[in-house]
Amino acid sequence: MYKANNTTLYDPELPIPLETANDYAILISRVLPYFAKLNDANKQRFLIRVYNFRKSKFFHFRGLQPNEEIAILVSAAAVQVSLGLKSYRLAFFTSIYILSDANQVWHAKELFIGHVSPTGIYISWKHFVQEFYDYTEGMNVALHEMAHALHHETFIQETGIDWDFRQDFDKLSSMYGPLMSNAVVERRSYLRGYAFTNYQEFWAVSIENFFENPQGLKDNLPQLYAILRATLNQDPLHPDELVLVG
Numbered sequence: 001m002y003k004a005n006n007t008t009l010y011d012p013e014l015p016i017p018l019e020t021a022n023d024y025a026i027l028i029s030r031v032l033p034y035f036a037k038l039n040d041a042n043k044q045r046f047l048i049r050v051y052n053f054r055k056s057k058f059f060h061f062r063g064l065q066p067n068e069e070i071a072i073l074v075s076a077a078a079v080q081v082s083l084g085l086k087s088y089r090l091a092f093f094t095s096i097y098i099l100s101d102a103n104q105v106w107h108a109k110e111l112f113i114g115h116v117s118p119t120g121i122y123i124s125w126k127h128f129v130q131e132f133y134d135y136t137e138g139m140n141v142a143l144h145e146m147a148h149a150l151h152h153e154t155f156i157q158e159t160g161i162d163w164d165f166r167q168d169f170d171k172l173s174s175m176y177g178p179l180m181s182n183a184v185v186e187r188r189s190y191l192r193g194y195a196f197t198n199y200q201e202f203w204a205v206s207i208e209n210f211f212e213n214p215q216g217l218k219d220n221l222p223q224l225y226a227i228l229r230a231t232l233n234q235d236p237l238h239p240d241e242l243v244l245v246g
């Protein structure tokens with residue numbers, strides 16, 4: 001349905017042509033459950049952002065044919081995470097790499113299904129599909145990597161900085177120590193163990209749970225849920241109540 005091509009990078013936000021918006025909506029509804037729950041105004045905001053995000057990136061395909069639908073869906077995953085924020089284009093990252101499967105990073109022994117580095121955002125398409133298909137298990141590589149990219153953008157590069165996000169995010173750091181101590185003492189945690197690898201992984205794993213299993217996260221870790229809700233300015237339990245911030 002879509003021709004794969006990388007267009008010139010540019011800055012101003014462009015309106016999305018009506019026909020393109022309709023095509024995007026059909027495609028994204030099929031794969032991202034969150035999109036379907038939004039009201040019309042937020043769907044429109046979502047689609048404009050996907051359109052502009054997509055145009056601002058070069059997509060590179062490794063082990064699979066270039067595919068514009070994949071580029072749109074990966075852009076949509078990024079937009080889902082930042083939908084409530086003012087800044088959403090992750091301007092520092094000009095390249096997104098789509099890999100056919102898990103891959104080795106540098107000389108690490110284990111395989112990765114996604115990672116973020118200064119050279120770009122890397123995602124295994126096989127796992128992207130699987131994890132949006134199993135949308136309730138609290139694991140989602142695309143949302144995970146986009147959360148890393150958003151953090152990198154805001155705190156390390158400061159290219160597309162969103163000050164409200166940054167201020168709210170700081171509150172999250174106070175949660176990490178106590179939750180990690182608790183996980184060690186109790187030998188279990190609502191978040192999977194990988195969250196306690198370091199603070200960055202805590203953030204990214206929390207985001208996966210926030211979107212995929214919001215009720216479970218709210219019931220088990222209500223304070224964390226409240227901070228994520230304020231930080232991202234959206235509530236997956238009430239997607240229609242997204243507070244628009246411009």
Ligand SMILES: [Zn+2]
Binds near residue numbers: 148200201204
């Ligand atoms: Zn991670």
